[in-house]
Amino acid sequence: MTLPVLHDQLKADADRLSEALERMSKLFLAPKEQKSLRTFTSAEVTELLRVSDGYLRKMHFDGKIPSVEQGPRKKRLYSAENILEIRAILSQTAKDPLHFLPGRREGDRLQIWSTVNFKGGSSKTTTTVTLGMRLALRGYRVLVVDADPQASLTTFFGYQPEIDFRQGGTLYDAIRYNDADVSRVSITKVLKKTYFPGLDLVPAGLLLSEFETETPTALSRGEQPVFFNRIRDALRQIEDNYDLVLIDCPPQLGYLTMSAVCASTSLLMTITPERVDLASASQFLTMAAGVMEVLHSNGAAGAFDNFAYLLTRFDTSISAQQDLAEWMRQLLGGSVIRTPFVKSSAVSEAGLSQRTIFEVELAGVKNRKTFDRALESAVGFSDDIEVLIQRAWGREVGDEK
Structure with missing residues (x-):
């Protein structure tokens, strides 16, 4: 019996694994094999923004931040883009803009x-x-x-x-x-x-x-x-x-x-x-x-x-x-x-x-x-x-x- 040459076996295994991974990705990923990000609840958003739930509701009620998608029982659902937009808006009138936009300022090193x-x-x-x-x-x-x-x-x-x-x-x-x-x-x-x-x-x-x-x-x-x-x-x-x-x-x-x-x-x-x-x-x-x-x-x-x-x-x-x-x-x-x-x-x-x-x-x-x-x-x-x-x-x- 002729033993397989190692590099041929490795290449065959690599090809099989690559094809299997591609099939697996199609099962897990969204259509067109592109991932997407879920929406976030009000509780998650208040934690990320470090504000109270009442503060966030008031900002919506006063029309100071845009309306967002509503899910079951009219619960607000926020996309990551919504969160970034709200951050930018709230920072404009905040006593400390860094609270909402905590990134670099002039002179800060990357x-x-x-x-x-x-x-x-x-x-x-x-x-x-x-x-x-x-x-x-x-x-x-x-x-x-x-x-x-x-x-x-x-x-x-x-x-x-x-x-x-x-x-x-x-x-x-x-x-x-x-x-x-x-x-x-x-x-x-x-x-x-x-x-x-x-x-x-x-x-x-x-x-x-x-x-x-x-x-x-x-x-x-x-x-x-x-x-x-x-x-x-x-x-x-x-x-x-x-x-x-x-x-x-x-x-x-x-x-x-x-x-x-x-x-x-x-x-x-x-x-x-x-x-x-x-x-x-x-x-x-x-x-x-x-x-x-x-x-x-x-x-x-x-x-x-x-x-x-x-x-x-x-x-x-x-x-x-x-x-x-x-x-x-x-x-x-x-x-x-x-x-x-x-x-x-x-x-x-x-x-x-x-x-x-x-x-x-x-x-x-x-x-x-x-x-x-x-x-x-x-x-x-x-x-x-x-x-x-x-x-x-x-x-x-x-x-x-």
Whole structure:
């Protein structure tokens, strides 16, 4: 019997998987394979705007904000566009406009956060996209950058990277090294508007892995800009358009991760409170310290507003995880984000359809208690990070009206 050649088997399996994923996407996505965003209830909108329900009703009654769609029992339903429009209107007469439009002001530095980890499975991508969506709903202009060739973050926005970006159109095009046939392009050429208002995407794809293999050759020939400046230089082309950039890094300390880190103003490390993950995190930090020292001596960035740790996949029913979480807080102090991102079937079920907890249709929720706990966790850690962003700009998040 003739054994199959490995590369033929791999290609056949890849083709079968790609076709199956395409069929799956058609089941989950809206017609024409485009995702859309649900509407939001009055209770959700008052929480996002940080106003009382009575205040919102009065604004509608006085005709100061536009009417919106009504659902069953004449309950108001708000699109994300409605929320952004109401924010803009209310900010015009507010004593503190920052309450409704909390983004950058003149002189504020663009906030660039990279999510990092040495190993997979720490909810790094889910954390990045969840944080991005929450802050977009809170009124920030957000750009998410997928710097991982596996392109998991890109799939959250309804794309199939292995099909949609097979020939290019990703971050790679904006940071690649020049050759005889192709040169890098402006990041504006690959930036995608998403179905989520206030949230744009720079996608990834398998071609992005070429950056890892091409960098040593580029270094040997002295090509400029050097690898650790490439993502930073690309983002400078669009920095006036956003308040915040979130970069999802690959689960390794390679050239892509180092380029993202050197472009960042803050770093967020996701850690599952388990011994194996903590050991991996320690190794990552040791390696990163040495690498960053070398890069810093060669002109790369060295100072950051924040280096924060987020506990992810936190199972509150496991006492060992609770003990390790407390141990980490005692060891690392305020660097550990106060609210953990809990392990939840609600988050996992949303992820199966390439959605975050914020996109789940409330009417279809089977276990409301589980959903509410997961939502509270996502809102909590996102709000904790928002406080850090505001502090980097020298101000605090306003209290509820």
